Amino acid sequence: MEHAEQLDPNESLNIIAKAINQTRNNIKDQSFYYILWGWLISIASLANFILISFTEFQYAYLPWLVLVPIGWVGSIWYSVKAEKSKNYETYFEVFLKYLWIVLGISFIVAVFISISLQINPTTFVLLLAGIGTLVSGLTMKFKPLSIGGISLVFFAVATLFVDSSYMLLINSIAVVTGYLIPAYLLKNAN
Numbered sequence: 001m002e003h004a005e006q007l008d009p010n011e012s013l014n015i016i017a018k019a020i021n022q023t024r025n026n027i028k029d030q031s032f033y034y035i036l037w038g039w040l041i042s043i044a045s046l047a048n049f050i051l052i053s054f055t056e057f058q059y060a061y062l063p064w065l066v067l068v069p070i071g072w073v074g075s076i077w078y079s080v081k082a083e084k085s086k087n088y089e090t091y092f093e094v095f096l097k098y099l100w101i102v103l104g105i106s107f108i109v110a111v112f113i114s115i116s117l118q119i120n121p122t123t124f125v126l127l128l129a130g131i132g133t134l135v136s137g138l139t140m141k142f143k144p145l146s147i148g149g150i151s152l153v154f155f156a157v158a159t160l161f162v163d164s165s166y167m168l169l170i171n172s173i174a175v176v177t178g179y180l181i182p183a184y185l186l187k188n189a190n
Helices: 009-029 031-054 062-084 091-117 122-140 143-161 164-187
Strands: none
Touching: 009 031, 009 164, 031 062, 031 164, 091 122, 122 143, 122 164, 143 164
16 A cells, blocks of 8 residues: 655645635635626616606516526626636535525525515515525625625515515615625625
């Protein structure tokens, strides 16, 4: 039986430092999705609110039909590009990828159910986003993202106490608070 080559302490520390730096960079890469979806959802919510509140435009939901597919295409494009440039994928990255795939499907199902029941989907979507963001923040050990997830859950509960026309405005504010602010902090983290 052959003996494995032993690393000296400096080589071991260098390997560990490289792994830590790679994990840190991979975590920063996650900010792309929060920034992309944060802007798209915030803009769609605000535009939908303005169209409902201040116009007679009969297709006030149109911003969603335009911006959500842009988000899907952008997310898939970025994910494919990122996976091609990596030699490996950590368990952490696999977990987050599957978490958000399942939540993405859950968003679609929640919206479909809400439309079928003729109720506003904002409460359910914010709750799902809050759960995913909180779990991601806890997994990444990034406190601002965890707080963002908690704030999304808080805003989901707050939607229960407002007229449905204001849910879109709350949604826009919630996404800025729960996605965009933590995402920019994550992107600029050391």
